[in-house]
Every structure is written in structure tokens, then in C-alpha cells.
Amino acid sequence: MKSLKLYASGRHFIFSLLVFFLLFAAARIPAYADANANNNDASAAAQELRHQKQENPVIGMSDLPQDKLAAVQKTPETSEAMPDTASDKPAVDNADKTDAAEKQNTDAQVAVNQPESSQYKNTPSPLGISYKSNETAVKAIDKNINLFKDRIRERFSIWLERSAKYIEIMKDVLKEKNLPEELVFLPIVESGFNLNAYSRARAVGPWQFIAGTAKRYGLVIDWWRDERKDPIKSTGAAADYLKDLHGMFGSWKLALAAYNAGEGRIMKALKKTGAEDYWALLHTKQIRAETKEYVPRYIAATMIANTPEEYGFYNLVYHEPLEYDEVTLNSPADIEVIAKCAETTVEEIRNLNPELRRWSTPPNVPNYSVRIPAGTTDSFVANLEGIPAEERFSVDIYTVKKGDTIKKIAGKAGVPVGAIIAMNSLSGIESLESGEKIKIPPKGKYHADLDDKMTAKKASYKKTAAKKSNKKAAKKTSKKGVKAKKTKTKKA
Structure with missing residues (x-):
């Protein structure tokens, strides 16, 4: 038991x-x-x-x-400490x-909480512009980096992709002018590398020249062509202008500000404020908000363009670099004829020669160089020789009738007065004689471009303003007349 x-x-x-x-x-x-x-x-x-x-x-x-x-x-x-078999380091x-x-946790936390400004501190700034010790500059540049990579990311991607078509040929021009190649990114903020860009101030082309400055630096602007749209000629003019501005101010920051606002405005701002540096002008009211953003925007755009992946721009589909042959014509020719001889499309010839405003090359010059697709020179010359000179350029002839004026003829042809003046090298004040032969645009081939439309709009505005002014003047005159009559009546 x-x-x-x-x-x-x-x-x-x-x-x-x-x-x-x-x-x-x-x-x-x-x-x-x-x-x-x-x-x-x-x-x-x-x-x-x-x-x-x-x-x-x-x-x-x-x-x-x-x-x-x-x-x-x-x-x-x-968990236990394991040997680092991927290297020769001993186990800890x-x-x-x-x-x-703890260090890993800290580093990860820093990466998560790191402010935008310090994320790109190793990206070099263009043109040797120093800004990292200037809080105002850092904020302005970071603001524009965020603008490009976040708010207008899709649009900025298009600009970056398009830039590849023109960057190399523009760099070649800048090299010839002994200027920094990084200036090639200025058209990003000016036009997004759009050759046909047109602003409210009537600035045109990739470098956004207004007419006065463009002509001062050798670009031709007339009824037939606008060389502000030519990527090579306009880059040459921009390079000369920027070189002059840098020589004037001795600073790329101020030179760029002057490119945007005009040298006179920047000189005046420096004189009034006593500032010696562009960043100091950002705290004043002497320059416009656009100019205050301009230099930071250029710096931000250039930094991103140089290293797009660092700012989150992946899988960009860059355009092919611009390539072409160039031939010289000894007589004017329609763009349709040029396209036919080059065995390509009218659209392609227009893309290669964006400065041409009309249906043909300018007839007011003895010869003219046109760009055609690369590798087509031989076939172009052979095809052109088979077309008689009188069939290469289209123009209609109008016989002046009694009582006709330039304005009346333009109205009948459905074209602006400027077209008649330009095609016949007139001053616009001539009296026409009956039986005289006048050149007019061929039917259906004249198309108003943006500058034509703006000119017409401006003329219409002036006409309306003049009418209003005349009405006001007439009212004042009639009131004075009434007062004078009343005064005479009282005296009597």
C-alpha cells in the first residue's frame, strides 16, 4: 500500500x-x-x-x-549577433x-525627417553661384525645386525631354562665344525650350527676346521671318547679350536678373538700395516679383536638369538631338516645294526652319539658307533642278483699278495691309496708279501667325481708344459751347 x-x-x-x-x-x-x-x-x-x-x-x-x-x-x-559573412568583418x-x-535607427529617422534644403546640399550650383550660406537664397531655390519636382512635375518633365533636341547645338554656340555651357538651361525657365513660345509682352522664341533687343543683337524680324525662333541664331544673340550684361555687372546673378528685367532697371535698383549683390535685392521693392524668382528658378532648373534622377525624374524620354543639312537657295521657294525636293513633309521643313512665318522663303533677299533633313542634300539638289525657277515661288498678281488704295486691295484679297506693303516693298503712303501690278499672297496660303493677330488686336485697341477719346473731346467742346451761350445770355 x-x-x-x-x-x-x-x-x-x-x-x-x-x-x-x-x-x-x-x-x-x-x-x-x-x-x-x-x-x-x-x-x-x-x-x-x-x-x-x-x-x-x-x-x-x-x-x-x-x-x-x-x-x-x-x-x-x-535576436543574436551573427557573423557578417558577406565581408571579412568580425561579428559584433x-x-x-x-x-x-541605435545608429541605424537614428540615421533612418534623420532620412525621414530631413528638410528639403539639406537633401540636395551636394548638388553643385551652376555658374559657380554661391548661395548655401545665404538663408534667403536657400529658401528661394528650395521653393523652386519643389515647384518643379512636385507642383508642375509633368510639365517640367516635358521641358526636360524637349531640351535634349537643342542642348548640344546651343552648347556649341556658347562655346564659340566663350561663355559657360550651363547657360544652355536658361531656356527652361524662359520658354520650356518651345521655339514658338510667345509671351504677353510679345517676347518670342526659346530665349524670349522682345523685338527691340533682338534687333539690337542682329536678329531679323520682318513680315517674312522672325529669327527669334531660330534655335541657333537666337542662341548667338542671347550669348552676346549675356556676355555684355556680365561685363556690365561683373556677376552672373545680376546679369541674369538684368536679362529678365532689363539692365536699366537693375542698375536703378542697385543705385537706390546701395545693394551690391542680387540676393540683397530680394528684400527690397525695387525689382518685380518675377525677377526675384528668376535667378533661383534658373538655379533650381539647372540643378535638376544636370541630375534629374536625384530629384525623382526617372524614365524621361528625351528627344533626339537636332540634325540637318543646310542648302542655299538663289531664289525664293515655297515650303511645299522645298519639302517635295527633300522628299519629306511640310511640317518637317517648318520644324527645321521655325523662323519662316509665311508659305515661302523671303523673296526680299538675294539668297537664303534652309535646313533640310540630314542626308538629303544630293536628292534635294537633283529634284530642285527639275523645277523651273518661276514655278518654285507662288504669288498672285492684282491689277490696280481706278480708285484703289492699298487698304482696299488688302480688303479684297482678305489679307492685312502689312502683307501688301511687305510683298511690294512699299512705305504705305504711296498713291497707286490704275493698271499698276501689285503682288498679293496666293489664295489660301496666307495664315496669320500670333504676331499678326497681336498686331491686329493692338491696332483695333488703338482705334477704339481714339474713338472714345474723340467722343470725350466732342462732349467737352459741346459743354463749353453751352456754357459760353449761357454766359452771353446773362450779360444780355
Whole structure:
């Protein structure tokens, strides 16, 4: 009986001990599972980070999704130090591992909370412009970086892609003029590299010249052509202008500000404020808001254009660089004829010669160089020789009738007066004789461009303003007459 009791007691003890171990093991399994899951998550996150870095060298921990970033940052309490088999480094002990984990957490937190301005501190600024020690400059540039990469990202991507078509030929011009090549990115902020860009101030082309400045620097603007749209000729003029401005101010910041606002306005602002630097002018009211944004915008655009991936611009589809042959015509020719001889489209010839405003090359010059697709010179010359000179250029002839004026003829032809004047080299004040032959645009080939429309709008506005002014003057005169009559009546 006693032995049975001892046996039962011993079995009860073993059973209790077994239950204790089972409960202990059950309590440890979730912790082990969590630790193992955390290790797997951290490993997967680290692997993804390594994979993304291979695809994009500038990616950091802050670019990972939050759940994967948390996995990398978390250090499980139950994990053990493992040897770094990928390198010859020895395994770290627990104390070193804790320090490393804390540093990793800190670095990741810094990457997440890092302000925009410090993210791009290693990107060089263009033209050697120093700004990083100037808080005003840093804020202005960061503001425009964010504008381009966030608010107008899609539009800015189009500008970057389009720029590739013209950058190399423009750089060649800048090199010839001994100017910094980084000035080639100025058309990004001027026009987005749109050769046909037209502003409210009637500035035209990639470098946005107004007519007066363009003519001063040798660009031709007449009824037949507008060389502000020519990517090569306009770059030459812009280079000369920028060189003069830099010589005038001795600073690229002020030279760029003057390119935007005009040299007179910048000189006046410097004189009034006593400032010696562009950044100092940002705190004054002496320059417009547009000019205050202009230099920071150029710096921001150039920084992004030089390293677009660093600012999140991936998979850009750049345009092919501009290539062409050039041929000289000894007589005017329609664009349709040029396209036919070059065995291409009218659209392609217009794209290669954006300065041409009309249906043909200018007839008021003895010869004219046109661009045609690369590699087509031989076939072009052969095809052109097969077309008689009188069939290359289209023009209609109008015989002047009694009582006709330039204005009346223009009305009959459905073209502006300027077209008749330009095609016949008239001054506009001549009296026409009956039977005289006048050249007019061929039917259906004249199309008003933006400048034509703006000129017509301006003329209409002046006419309306003159009518209003005449009405006011007439009212004043009639009132004076009434007052004079009343005065005479009283005296009588």
C-alpha cells in the first residue's frame, strides 16, 4: 500500500513537471515566432533596399514603404549577433550591436525627417553661384525645386525631354562665344525650350527676346521671318547679350536678373538700395516679383536638369538631338516645294526652319539658307533642278483699278495691309496708279501667325481708344459751347 502511494506521488510529480515544461514552451513559441518574423521582415526589407539601390543609386531608407522601413529599424530583443559573412568583418557582440542598431535607427529617422534644403546640399550650383550660406537664397531655390519636382512635375518633365533636341547645338554656340555651357538651361525657365513660345509682352522664341533687343543683337524680324525662333541664331544673340550684361555687372546673378528685367532697371535698383549683390535685392521693392524668382528658378532648373534622377525624374524620354543639312537657295521657294525636293513633309521643313512665318522663303533677299533633313542634300539638289525657277515661288498678281488704295486691295484679297506693303516693298503712303501690278499672297496660303493677330488686336485697341477719346473731346467742346451761350445770355 505504501509503495502504491509512493508510486502515485512520483507519477503526479512527473506529470506536474511535464505540464510546467509544456506551459513554459507554449509561452516561448509566440516570442520566438515574432522574433523570427521580425528577422525575416528586416531581411526582406534590407534585400529590397539593396535591389532598389542597384536600380537607382540615390535611393535611401526613407524611400521604402513605412512597414518595411519599420522592419529595418526594429531590433528584436531575442535576436543574436551573427557573423557578417558577406565581408571579412568580425561579428559584433551585444553591446556593439546595440550601438549599431541605435545608429541605424537614428540615421533612418534623420532620412525621414530631413528638410528639403539639406537633401540636395551636394548638388553643385551652376555658374559657380554661391548661395548655401545665404538663408534667403536657400529658401528661394528650395521653393523652386519643389515647384518643379512636385507642383508642375509633368510639365517640367516635358521641358526636360524637349531640351535634349537643342542642348548640344546651343552648347556649341556658347562655346564659340566663350561663355559657360550651363547657360544652355536658361531656356527652361524662359520658354520650356518651345521655339514658338510667345509671351504677353510679345517676347518670342526659346530665349524670349522682345523685338527691340533682338534687333539690337542682329536678329531679323520682318513680315517674312522672325529669327527669334531660330534655335541657333537666337542662341548667338542671347550669348552676346549675356556676355555684355556680365561685363556690365561683373556677376552672373545680376546679369541674369538684368536679362529678365532689363539692365536699366537693375542698375536703378542697385543705385537706390546701395545693394551690391542680387540676393540683397530680394528684400527690397525695387525689382518685380518675377525677377526675384528668376535667378533661383534658373538655379533650381539647372540643378535638376544636370541630375534629374536625384530629384525623382526617372524614365524621361528625351528627344533626339537636332540634325540637318543646310542648302542655299538663289531664289525664293515655297515650303511645299522645298519639302517635295527633300522628299519629306511640310511640317518637317517648318520644324527645321521655325523662323519662316509665311508659305515661302523671303523673296526680299538675294539668297537664303534652309535646313533640310540630314542626308538629303544630293536628292534635294537633283529634284530642285527639275523645277523651273518661276514655278518654285507662288504669288498672285492684282491689277490696280481706278480708285484703289492699298487698304482696299488688302480688303479684297482678305489679307492685312502689312502683307501688301511687305510683298511690294512699299512705305504705305504711296498713291497707286490704275493698271499698276501689285503682288498679293496666293489664295489660301496666307495664315496669320500670333504676331499678326497681336498686331491686329493692338491696332483695333488703338482705334477704339481714339474713338472714345474723340467722343470725350466732342462732349467737352459741346459743354463749353453751352456754357459760353449761357454766359452771353446773362450779360444780355
